[in-house]
Amino acid sequence: MTLILSNADVEQLLTMEDCIAVLEEAYTELAHERGVSRTRSDSITPTTAQDDALYSLKSMDGVIPKLGVGAVRINSDIITWPKVGNNVRRVKVPAAPNKRYTGLVLLFSSDTGEPLAIMPDGIMQHIRVGAANGLGVKYLARENCSTIGILGSGFQAETQLTAACAVRDIKSIKCFSPTKSNREAFCEKMTDILGIPVTPVDTTEDAIGDVDIIMCASNTVDPIFFEQWLRPGIHLSSIKRPEVEPSAILKCDRVFVHTHDGKPIHTLTKDLQLPEAQENKGWNIAAGIDFGALPTLPQLIAGMKEGRQSDSEITCFLNNLGLGYQFAAAGSVVYKRAMEKGMGHNLPTDWFTEDVHP
């Protein structure tokens, strides 16, 4: 049978601890090239959904023979780029029936080829981003870190904090995001979840002025962290390439990226222009940073590259681009647990396989 799972199932089945553990194993495989990851691609066209929107069909694949799985993650998105405050954001529109988003993970067996499970990507997406940055904290931040300042109060911020707290004994957290009511609601929620004080503050400087770990967790396409805010001993964590000002990256003592996949492969209809593409382009050229030359998180975890060498070094992890490979790893845990617990809709595997040679 092939399992159809929901976000509620994934939320119940995939803990942050499990996701960090399976990614740690999977990244080691990847660093040794015993697993493979196919660069994300975005096919982008006009859409009739709404005037200021574009359609994006995004896919990314990964295979981990050691875990016996491969995965394809697909997003079929209606995207807009509204300006919020001074920053342009990338926002998906829930245009599917019942105002829903369309994102799927298809999990396959690398031993038989069969489709094991189909599940939405939303919960897994947040947990795996959190887990990757959590591994950045685990391998780069000072052992005695106890405080975090986070910029952002959206869905990514929640899993960023959960992940950091899973790998370090964190005592208190401060949060800034541009909308007061958002950051207040977020801090109340996270205080409950984490059992430690998570405090809203009025400026970026208040959030990051005297903490051990600084986490950027925004959906901006413009920088939100600047060079002037660097201090000895901190660990700087980012979930998106544009968040950190290039000159700040250049000043860090150790910088690791998630992957050498420089950017998604964009295929666009004629004359289309993406706000984010323009931003990224300007940003890269200005910076003169060769991301392909920076060491990766998988290399760090596999012991191929050295991490922090002293308490005074500034370390930085840039989660520059997501990998379908992560969904194969997290998916393998979800599938195993779902089978153990008998969860999900069981559909005949024959519905998703064939006797015709394709």
Add this chain to the structure above:
Amino acid sequence: MTLILSNADVEQLLTMEDCIAVLEEAYTELAHERGVSRTRSDSITPTTAQDDALYSLKSMDGVIPKLGVGAVRINSDIITWPKVGNNVRRVKVPAAPNKRYTGLVLLFSSDTGEPLAIMPDGIMQHIRVGAANGLGVKYLARENCSTIGILGSGFQAETQLTAACAVRDIKSIKCFSPTKSNREAFCEKMTDILGIPVTPVDTTEDAIGDVDIIMCASNTVDPIFFEQWLRPGIHLSSIKRPEVEPSAILKCDRVFVHTHDGKPIHTLTKDLQLPEAQENKGWNIAAGIDFGALPTLPQLIAGMKEGRQSDSEITCFLNNLGLGYQFAAAGSVVYKRAMEKGMGHNLPTDWFTEDVHP
């Protein structure tokens, strides 16, 4: 609702004529860059399935705004490369439960993002390859063509002939393939289907010696058609890059390829080597043919490049690489017809969408 369709459904819903018509429209969109196609990628690793096999997770995407659809085609394959006669073949192993293959087409709306349908790729795969080469015949072969010689008697050969007969008034066909019993069974079947004599012959030369159209429809990774067999006025049709000897390609008056996507993007685990990759590499280097400089079928159909200019020219269409884009086009027809006829399993679209921002 989201439709789950079977190969039997697709076979009933997608005629060769419909597929040729929708591809003609879709290719015109592609040539004008109003649709987009993402190059096929193969992620390849070891597998425990059997000793001489590898695992390949293949994906390809396409979006056609005019038809309101995007598609991802996925193959989760166990592959072997046996030697049959003098030629190495690429053969998929049905290793999924009930000895089945795993190939899927996921069809999405480019207007809402929602998943419209999930179906196996097998039948559609053969029809769309046939339809593409059929369009090659339609736009390149002499108007008065009436005979075909075909090399190959497998699943691709059937749709190649059906497609050619849909665009030209064909009176008789000859077929050669290495195994006598295969070509005899094939000819009997195709005589029934097409209602014209399809005759098995004992050698390649007997099949192609005096016909108007020569079709290669093999699964070889070595050449099966050679320069010495070219004659004025013929149309040469191939479904795979290696089938035609490079020097034969160079001698044709008009050569069109399917796409400028030169080859699949292969991502392999360390030290893996593919028989087909080695073959293709040798073949390309020896040939000195710049496939990226050859005009494409979409450009031909859109009137951007000139086709045959006289009855004596030798024309050639090389279906060098498949496109996910074709599955979006064919899928849109299948979906529309299935909805009209109430076919397939209807699953709640909510199973494949989400309220969590991914």
